[in-house]
Amino acid sequence: MEFEDQLVSELWARDVRFLMGDSSNPTPSLTPEILIKSLAESSDARLRLSLIPLFLRCPELSSEAEEADKFLSANAQVTLRFYYTAALLFQKKYQARLLKLFGSQTELPDLFSKKISVDITKAYENSLFELAKQHQSLSGQPINWLGTYEHAAQRLIQYMEKFK
Numbered sequence: 001m002e003f004e005d006q007l008v009s010e011l012w013a014r015d016v017r018f019l020m021g022d023s024s025n026p027t028p029s030l031t032p033e034i035l036i037k038s039l040a041e042s043s044d045a046r047l048r049l050s051l052i053p054l055f056l057r058c059p060e061l062s063s064e065a066e067e068a069d070k071f072l073s074a075n076a077q078v079t080l081r082f083y084y085t086a087a088l089l090f091q092k093k094y095q096a097r098l099l100k101l102f103g104s105q106t107e108l109p110d111l112f113s114k115k116i117s118v119d120i121t122k123a124y125e126n127s128l129f130e131l132a133k134q135h136q137s138l139s140g141q142p143i144n145w146l147g148t149y150e151h152a153a154q155r156l157i158q159y160m161e162k163f164k
Contacts, residue, residue: 003038007047010035011054017159018053018152019046032064040072040080048079052149053156055087056098059106066111081112082135085120086149089131092124094157101160 006029008019013028030038039051055061065084069077088108091098098105113120118134120127132146 004042004044004047006030007035007038007042007050011050014054014058016050016053016057016156017163018050018156032058032061033068036061036065036068036080037071037076040068040076040083049083049148049152051080051083052087052090052152055084055108056090056094056153056156057102059087059091059108062106062108062111069112078116078135078138081116082131082138082145083149083152084108085110085112085116085118085131086128087153089120089124089128090149090153093128094153097157097161101157 010028010030011018013026028035036051036054039047039054042048055065062084065080069080072080088110091105091108110120116131116134116138118127118131120131122130128146128149132144132149135145136142
């Protein structure tokens with residue numbers, strides 16, 4: 001099994017239904033910190049993006065995210081910090097739907113907003129817009145980051161609603 005396939009399997013083992021792949025291993029074999037680090041460092045954009053669904057489904061992994069951040073390259077830190085913060089904001093935006101799907105969950109703590117210079121105290125829509133603009137600026141990529149974040153959250157939620 002290639003490492004990318006193993007990462008998808010690890011996500012499925014944690015009930016993160018975002019990417020299609022082999023879900024035959026029902027038990028995670030990587031530590032949460034290694035999984036987060038591996039996703040943030042992946043050369044596959046879909047695997048990097050799966051950080052948003054991971055944190056929406058498993059917000060208890062926030063301390064591992066903070067620890068993984070210490071050992072990442074600058075580019076991987078940007079990925080982790082922005083996707084984690086997007087998940088934090090989507091947790092607010094989709095609170096009712098997430099509650100219905102997963103029951104009561106831990107609220108993601110704000111770990112990175114100051115490090116990426118984004119004010120998350122505004123209405124979540126405004127904060128998401130600011131997050132996307134800052135992501136463009138720091139990454140140097142003129143990507144529609146807001147649409148990218150939204151795709152990740154919506155795909156997880158819609159899949160889980162369909163099969164729950």
